[in-house]
Amino acid sequence: MYDNIVYIGGNLERDGTNPSGHLFHDDVTVMLDKLHSLDPSYQTVIYNQREKLMDLYKSKTQDMVYLVVYYGSLPIPPGVNALRWETGYSDISWSQLHDIANTIPISIVSPVWNAKEQYIDLCAAHKTDPAIKNFYPYHNNLHYIQDFMYKDIDYNVDYDCDKLFICMNANSKFVRTMLMGKLSQANLLSHAHWSWLDTNSKGKDMPRIHNFDPTKVVVLSDDTLRNNTRVDGVKRLQPNGHYVGSVYNDAYIDVSVETYGQLEAINFTEKTWRPYWFGKPCMQLAPAGHYKLLWDWGFEPYDELFDYANMDHPNIGTRIKAITDNLIRLADKTKTEMDALVKTIETKIIHNHNTVKNLSLDHMPTDELKHLYERHIIPNDLFFGWPEHQKHIGDITI
Numbered sequence: 425m426y427d428n429i430v431y432i433g434g435n436l437e438r439d440g441t442n443p444s445g446h447l448f449h450d451d452v453t454v455m456l457d458k459l460h461s462l463d464p465s466y467q468t469v470i471y472n473q474r475e476k477l478m479d480l481y482k483s484k485t486q487d488m489v490y491l492v493v494y495y496g497s498l499p500i501p502p503g504v505n506a507l508r509w510e511t512g513y514s515d516i517s518w519s520q521l522h523d524i525a526n527t528i529p530i531s532i533v534s535p536v537w538n539a540k541e542q543y544i545d546l547c548a549a550h551k552t553d554p555a556i557k558n559f560y561p562y563h564n565n566l567h568y569i570q571d572f573m574y575k576d577i578d579y580n581v582d583y584d585c586d587k588l589f590i591c592m593n594a595n596s597k598f599v600r601t602m603l604m605g606k607l608s609q610a611n612l613l614s615h616a617h618w619s620w621l622d623t624n625s626k627g628k629d630m631p632r633i634h635n636f637d638p639t640k641v642v643v644l645s646d647d648t649l650r651n652n653t654r655v656d657g658v659k660r661l662q663p664n665g666h667y668v669g670s671v672y673n674d675a676y677i678d679v680s681v682e683t684y685g686q687l688e689a690i691n692f693t694e695k696t697w698r699p700y701w702f703g704k705p706c707m708q709l710a711p712a713g714h715y716k717l718l719w720d721w722g723f724e725p726y727d728e729l730f731d732y733a734n735m736d737h738p739n740i741g742t743r744i745k746a747i748t749d750n751l752i753r754l755a756d757k758t759k760t761e762m763d764a765l766v767k768t769i770e771t772k773i774i775h776n777h778n779t780v781k782n783l784s785l786d787h788m789p790t791d792e793l794k795h796l797y798e799r800h801i802i803p804n805d806l807f808f809g810w811p812e813h814q815k816h817i818g819d820i821t822i
Contacts, residue, residue, distance in 0.1 A: 425465050426792055430477045431803060432491045433512045454811035462818050466801045474514040481524045488529045488557065490793060494564060494803045496686040497534035498543060501550050507598045507629065510685040518550070525555035532556055533793065535564040537690040538713055562787045562797065565693040568805035569701070570781065572813040573694075579703030579777040581770055582673045583763045588615040588755055590675035592668075596620070596627040596638050599684040603709050603744055605633020610748045615755050617675050619644045646671040668698070675704075676762050677729075677754075679747065682710035690714055700780040703773050705729050705766065707747050712738045722779050724772045729754070729765055 459470055468476070469492070480489055496511025501518045513521070524530060532539065539559040547554045569575075591607070593600050604620065607613050613636075620627075620642045630638035646669045672678075678699035683691045688711040696718075699706035705726050708714060715736045719725060725732055731753075734746035754762070766773075788794040796802045799820050806813055 426469050426796070428480070428485070428487050428489045429469050429792060429796070430480070430489060430491050431469050431473045431494070432477070432514050432516070433493050433495060455807060455814040455817065458815055458817045462801070466796070466799075466818060469796060469801060470803075474516065477514075477516075477524070481528055483528075485528050488531055490560075490790070491530060491532050492793070492802055493532060493534040493536075494807075495535070496689060496691075497532050497536040497539040497559065498546070498686065501546050501552075503550075504687070508684070508687055518552070522552060522555050525557075529557050530555070531558040531560065531789070533560045533562055533789065535562060535691050536686065537561045537692070537717055538711070539689065542687070542689055558789070560787065560789045563692070563783070563785050564804045566697055566780075566783060567785055567797070567800070568809060568813075569694060569697050570783075570785070571800070572806060572809060572816070574697070574701045577701065579701065579774065580673065581703045581766065581773055582676065583766060584759055585674050585676045585762070587617045587675040588612075588757075588762070589677040589679045589751060590617040590672060591679045592619045592644070593681070594619075594621045595624040596622045596630055597681070597684065598630060599709065599740070600681045601630040601633060601636070601638050602740070603679075603681055603747070604638075605631070605636045606744050606748055607751070608636040609634035610752060612748065612751050612755060615751070616679075617644055617671050618642065644669070644671050646674075668702070672702070672704075676766060677751075678702075678704045678706040679751070680706070680708050682708045682714065684711070688712065690717065692717075697780050700776045703777050705769065705773070707735070707750065709740075709743060709747055712736050712743070721783060723776050726769045726772060728768045 459467070462470075477489070477491070493511075493513075496509075496513075498511065499513035499516055499518045499521055500506065500509040500511065516524075521530075536542070536559075539561060543556060543559065544554060546552075591604070593604065604613075604618075607616070607618075620638065620640065622639065622641050627638035627640075632638070680695040680699075682695050683693050685691065690711045690713050692714075696706075696708050696710070696714075700723065707730060713736060715725070715732060730750050731746070734742050737743050737746065754765075757765070785797070786794070788797050793802070800806050800817050806817060
């Protein structure tokens, strides 16, 4: 039934002894037990997926094959810095993908909303003839948030805050380091509740910008954190999923860096959805086109608070400056002044909460893919969530 659907980038072994995509969880028993109990037809899009793709390649099928990607959309092109490209692709290289796509028809279903445009640009840069037939974007993280993580959470507009903004960072990443360095250089961190957990221990690989030290762990009091041990024995301090502690309510603005896992690939995660759901004004440092998509989907900009003129600028340095300029302009305002500004956008905050809560998830190109997606078989953040949620893998109604 699902012979032409392949999940790429995080395949699981049938016996559950190598849950490599779940290293940040100390117990994945509930998830693995649930996966093993699924209808066998569902298991054909979960286990041994690289082998499945290679069998399709060898068969030279001319039926469209849909590669479903959990994170990113493409394997790393030759010569690209690995710090800027974190997408796993089941050990399939850029050249291998094109060998396959030149033999059998391939379309890619991924959470990257500008995947086609990025692919065309990358092919031109690397002198590769485009071979992928189509790209279809879908909401990955939002699916989990709407159905599980934030389902029963209402908005709360915060006033009388001690800090202008909050900026929370778990994994050390290049673009996050760039923003934090510039915030430090502009003397803005004193106006913030901020954290830097270095959960992935890559702070040592990051550049030192101004006096921001990416190797130094900074933890917020009144945040929700967990001391975890991965299945490989490595200890990690990490956020409690997408939840936040009471410190979140003591800042007027949520400033975050969206996932930059594939250069300028546009990807939406809880870093965008969280403030809209919780009712907090926000700015995300994100690839160009991020805000245009939000406005196209019906979100309303907080023009009374922010100047968005350069927030979608093609140059990342200009986008960072747009965020710091907005914060500099607001940094000297009193609580009374900030309360008044937030009050002017309260109607928009409520509108945006309702927008993210009801944003359409219906983007799958075939009925079979839609069936799998609605039942949480196509992997999303549910697979990396809590056992009480993972027991619903395969369910259509919660």
